[in-house]
Amino acid sequence: MRSATVSRDGQHWYVSFLVDDGHATPGQHPAPNSAVGVDRGVAVAVACSDGTMRDRQFRTPGETRRHRVLQQKLARQARGSTNRKKTLVALRQVKRRERDRRHDFVSWTANRLATRHALVAVEDLRTRNMTRSAKGTIDAPGSKVKQKAGLNRSVLDKGWHKLQLALENVARYRGTRIVKVPAAYTSQRCSVCRRVDPESRESQARFRCTACGHAENADVNAAKNVLRGCRKIS
Ligand SMILES: [Zn+2]
Structure with a gap:
């Protein structure tokens, strides 16, 4: 064992160990010629260049309702009161369930991608510009759309970052290469004729x-561009 850390989140204690498990990265991946591009979708969580899409609801409608009711309850309760503490515990439980599902989804997806493909191309968030939001989120009608779009994006970015970390982790055991691709215009570019036009993003x-x-799911089209972008730089 190399190190141990202890943390707590109010109700539970966690102990994490960092171990040297003796696993070495294999020299060759079991599917050496298989490559996939992955796009973090707006409509679905993960879209791949081979047309597969993965999505999961992290919170049920019932839990969303319960969360709202609990928050209203919390607003009425006196600071430091026993009832307020009970409400806080219940709120944390709802959040924990959501976090657990997200964690499962990310681990499962990363494992599947890195096991099936020797090369996984993902979009590099640092180089991503605002082109992606020009159509799709901000254009949608409604109140506070801009703020909500910003919030949704930050939540998505967080999940995306976790997926990349999980991929890199699995990659060590499978010998998979994870390549980060500059992602400008991947959502506006046609994966067939390469033409960039924001108008091509129909919805x-x-x-x-x-x-x-050429017509196809917008996220799959973008994932194909990510894969092609990776082939260009590697
Ligand atoms: Zn085209």
């Missing part, structure tokens, strides 16, 4: 190229 979910007419 959040749909891509239809204004030049060649």
Whole structure:
């Protein structure tokens, strides 16, 4: 064992160990010629260049309702009161369930991607610009759309970062290469004729190229561009 850390989140204690498990990264991946591009979707959580999509609801409608009711209750309760403490515990439980599901989803997805493919291309968040939000989130009507879009994006970014970490972790055991690709215009570019046009992004979910007419799920189209971008740089 190399180190141990202890942490707590109010109700539970956690002990994490960092161990040297003796596992070495294999020289060759079991599927050496398989490559996939992955896009963090707006409509679905993860879209792949082979057309597969993964999504999961992290909070049930019942839990969303319960969360709202608990928050209203909390607002009425006196600071430091026993009832307020009980409400806080209940709120944390709802959040914990959501976090656990997200964690499961990320681990499962990372494991599957890195096991099936020797090369996984993901978009590099640092180089991502605002083009992605031009259509899809901010254009949607409603109140406080801009703020909500910003919030959704930050939540998505967080999940995306976790997926990348999980991928890198699994990659060590499988010999998978994880390549981060500059992601500018991946959502506006046609994966067939390469033309970039924001108008091709017909809706959040749909891509239809204004030049060649190629139509497919917008996130899958973007994932194909991510894979191609990776081939260009490697
Ligand atoms: Zn096209």
